[in-house]
Amino acid sequence: AQSVTQLGSHVSVSEGALVLLRCNYSSSVPPYLFWYVQYPNQGLQLLLKYTSAATLVKGINGFEAEFKKSETSFHLTKPSAHMSDAAEYFCAVSDQEGAQKLVFGQGTRLTINP
C-alpha cells in the first residue's frame, strides 16, 4: 500500500525566511503527488500536484515542490515566508488501486514568527 511520511509535525520559521516542509513517499510505481493546505477552520485546498510532466512543480502563493525519484521525496518550499502562510500542510500520494483516491500524510503545522 502507498504511504506518505511528513518529517516534523510542527515547523516554525521567521517571516521572510525559507520554508521547507519535508515529504517522503513509498511507491513501487510512479505516483501522483500532491500538497494540500488547510487554513484555520477551513477545509483543505490544493496547493500543487506532480503528475510526471516536470520534476519542479509550481503552486499557488509562491510555493513549489521538487520530485526526486532517487530520494522518493517531494519536499515543499517557499523562498520567503509570509504571516499568511501559517496553516497545516498535507502531502498526499495516489493509491495504487486504480488511483481513485489519495493517501494523506500526517500533516505539518507551519508557524510564522514575526
Next chain:
Amino acid sequence: NAGVTQTPKFRVLKTGQSMTLLCAQDMNHEYMYWYRQDPGMGLRLIHYSVGEGTTAKGEVPDGYNVSRLKKQNFLLGLESAAPSQTSVYFCASSYRRMVDTEAFFGQGTRLTVV
C-alpha cells in the same frame, strides 16, 4: 456557488446514539469522499463514491455507513456512536478522480462522542 457544504458543523453525541452527516455539492461532481481527521494521523478515508448510486469502502469504514442516492449528496451515518469516533469529518468532491482533477473540501464537522 456554495461548493461543498457540510451539515452540521458541530455536534455532541452520547455513546450509542445515531446521526447522519450531510455533504452537498453544487459542482456536478461525480466523485465524493468522506475523510476523518485526527491529531497526528492526517486524513483517513472512510468511504467514497464514484457516482450516483455507488459507494466503496476506504481505509477506516468500520462503524460507518454511507449513501449516494442523489448525485449532489453524500450521507455519512453513524449507527451507534462510540468515543473513538470523536473526530473532525471532512467531505470532498471532485469532477473526476482526485489524481486527475482538484478535489474541493467542505469546512468540516467537528463531532464529539461522550
